[in-house]
Amino acid sequence: MDADLTLDLIEATVQIDQPVNDQKRMVGTGFLVSVPREGAAPEVVLVTAAHVFERMPQNEVRIGWRVKAANGTWQYSPTRIPIRTDAGPLWTQNPKQDIAVIAVQVPPSYKDKAIPLSWLADERSFDQWHVSPGDEMMTLGYPHGYSANTIGFPILRAGRLASYPVGPVSSFPTFLIDLTAIPGNSGGPVFMTEHTERAPGADAPKATLVSGILTKQVEVNAQRLELGLVTHAVFVRQTIEQLFVARGQAPGVKVGVTSSAAPPPVVVAPKKLSPREAAGAAAVGQTKSKP
Template sequence: MDINSLSKKLLFNTVRVDTVMEDGSEGSGTAFVVSHAHRRGTHTFIVTNRHLVDGVREGGLVFTQKHNGQPVLGQRFQLNIEDFPHAWFTHPNPDIDLAIVPMRPLEQAARDQGVELYYHVIDSRLAPDAATLRGLDALEEVLFIGYPSGVWDHVNLMPIMRRGTTATPMALNFEGRAEFLIDAAVYPGSSGSPVFVYQPDVLRPNQSRKFLFAGVIAAVFFREEANQLVPGPVPPQQNGVVMGSEMIDLGLVIKSAAVIEVIEAYLTKWLE
C-alpha cells in the first residue's frame, strides 16, 4: 500500500495501547502522535486519556516497524514502558482527561533494540483557533480513528476509521467546558482517539477541502435508567466484555486546544 493520501497517513497516526490493570484484567485503548512547534524547537508526543494510564500495572504501545522509510505492514513492535502510569505527564487541570509522553525516548528505546518506528504526526497547528471555530457550521463531518471494542486488523496492524458529525457546535463549550459532542458510534477502546473535522474533495481523492485537528475522545453517554443519561469515561476494551449500560452514540470530545495546553505545560516544566 502506497502511503500517498491524507487518509492513508492517518492510519499511522494512532498507536494501540495495551494494558494490564492492577486487578490483572487486560485492556486496550488508543493514543496518537502530535508534533508541536515550541520556541526551543519542534517536539513530538504521544497523547491519550489520563484514565487509560491511571491504575495500570503494565502497559505497552504497539507500532508498525519501518524499513527504508516505508512501513512494513504487519511487522509489529510493542514498546513496553516500565512504571507505566508514572511515565505520562498529565494535564495540570485534573478535570481534563489527557496525558502525554515524549516520543524521543521511546524512539531511542526502539533503536536500542534495532527497530525503527513508522508513524505520521498531526501538527498541532491544525488545531483550530477561536476565529476558525467561529467559522465552522453547527453540523460538521468528523472522522476519528482508533480501536473500538478492541477491533483492529491485527495482521496488518491497521486501526479502524469511523465517521460521524458534530452534535453540538464546536464554537461553544459544551456545559461550560472546552468540549463538544459528536454523533458517532463510540465504544470501549475508542478512548484517546483523535477526532478531525474532515471534508474530502471528491474531485481530488488525495486532497481534502477541510481538515482540522478537533480533539480527543474521552467519554460516551450511557442510558442508565429510562430517563437518565450520564456521561462517563470511555473505558478500555477489556477482553471482549460487553458493558451493561446502553451507549447512545454520543461521544464527548476534549477540544484540541487542551492538547496544546498539556504539551506547553510539559515543555515549560522540563525545558525552561
Template structure:
C-alpha cells in the same frame, strides 16, 4: 506498487496506536486509543514525540504496550497498501518519568513521552509508518469563523479493542458533530459527536473531514479534501435504567462488565485546542516563547 504521494486519509489512520496498560511484568488490565503528537519548541526546534490518550486509560498502570511499524521506505507500498519490508515491534514502555498528565483534574488528557523508542528505530535506519499530529492541524483563527454547528467528522481508534492486528491498523468511522465543535458543552471544554464509542475508543482523535468538496473561508466550495484536528474522545452520554442522562468515562477495563445503562450513541470529546497545554508540560514557557 510504486511510491506515490500519500492521500491524507493514509496519514489520518496512521496517526493512532492501540494501547494496552497494566502492571510491570503482568497482563494488561486496560485498553484504549492513543495518537502520536509532536511538540516542537519554537526557538530551539527541539522536538518530543508523545502518545496522547486519556488519563483513565493508564490510571494505576506501570507500563503501556504498543506496536510501532517501520520499513526502509514507508512510501513504497505492496499490493495491500503496506510498506515493503514492514516490521512490527512491540514496545513495553514505563510510565514513570514519561507520563505527562494535564494539571486540571476535570480534563481527562495525558501524554506519554515516547521520543526514545521512536528515535531508536529512526536511528537504526528505518522509517516510521506512524504520522505525527502537531499544532498546525488545529483550526486556525481565520478558519474558526466558518466552522458550523454540524460538521462531518472522522473518528479513528480501536472500539472494543477491535483492530487489524495483521496490518497494525485501526478502525475509522465517520459521523457528525452533535454540538458545535468550538462551543463549551454544559460549560466545559467538550463537544458531542454523533458516533458510537465503546471500550477502547478512549483517546480517539476526531478530525473534521470534508471530501470531495470542501468549503473555503469565503463560503464557496472547491474540489479536494480538508481535514482539521478538532477533538479527543473520552466519554459517552448514557441513560440509566431510571432514564437519567449522565456523562461517563468510556470503560477501558479488559474484563467484561455487565451493561446496565443504555448508550445514546453520542461520544463526548475534548476540544483539541487543549492539547497545547501538553506542549507547556513538555517545554515549560513554550506558550510565552510562541507569543514573541
C-alpha cells in the same frame, strides 16, 4: 491547511495496551504529535485520554508500532514505555479535561509520522472554518481492542457533529458527535478533512484539522445514547504546553489557550483500582491478548 489528514493520522495513531492476564488486556488509543522547540529538534509526544493511563495499573504500557520492512512487508512490533514510577505518574494531565500527554522515544521509522502541532484546532479554528452541526467528523481507534488488520492499524469511523454551540471553548470545552464511543476508542483523534461532508446548504471553506480527542461514551442510567464526547483540541495544546512548563522549558510556539496562561502541571496520585477497573472498565476497553 489543504492536506488530507486521514492517511497521516492513521500513521500517527497507535494502540496503547496493558495485559490483564494471559487471556485479556486493557486497550486504549493514542496519537503522536511533533512539537517544535526553540533551538532544538522537535519532540514527539503521545496524546491520549487521561483515564486510559489511570486505569492501567502497571508501570508500563505497550505501544503498538507498525514497522515496514525493506521488502514492503509490515510487522506489528510493540514496545513498552514507562508511564509511572513508585513516586507517581510520568504523564502530564490537564487539570480540568480528560487529556494526558507524555514524551516518547519513537522508532526511527516514526520520526516523520507524528502530526505537526499546527494541525490541532485552536480556539479560533471552528469559527474560521464555519464548523456547524451536521458536519462530519472522523475518528481513529481500537474498538474493543480490534484493529483494522493484524498489523495494528486503527479503524476509521465517522459521525456527525451533534452539538450547538461549539464555542467559545472556555464555555463549551466538549462537544458531541453522533457516533458510538466503543471501549478502546478512548484517546483517539477526532478530525475533519477536505473530504468530510458538510451540513446541507453550508457555505463554508474546506476544513482540514484535528478537532479534538474522543474521551467518553455518553450514558444515561446505564443506557448508551450512541453519542461520543469529544474534548476540544485546544486543551490538547494546553496540556502539551504544561509538559514543557513543568520542565522549565518553552516550546517553539505558543500552544495553549491564548486567553490565559497555562495552568501549573497536575500531579496525579496513584489510586487503588476497583475490581471492575482492574478488569478493564468500559471507557478503556478489553480484548483477548492478540493485536
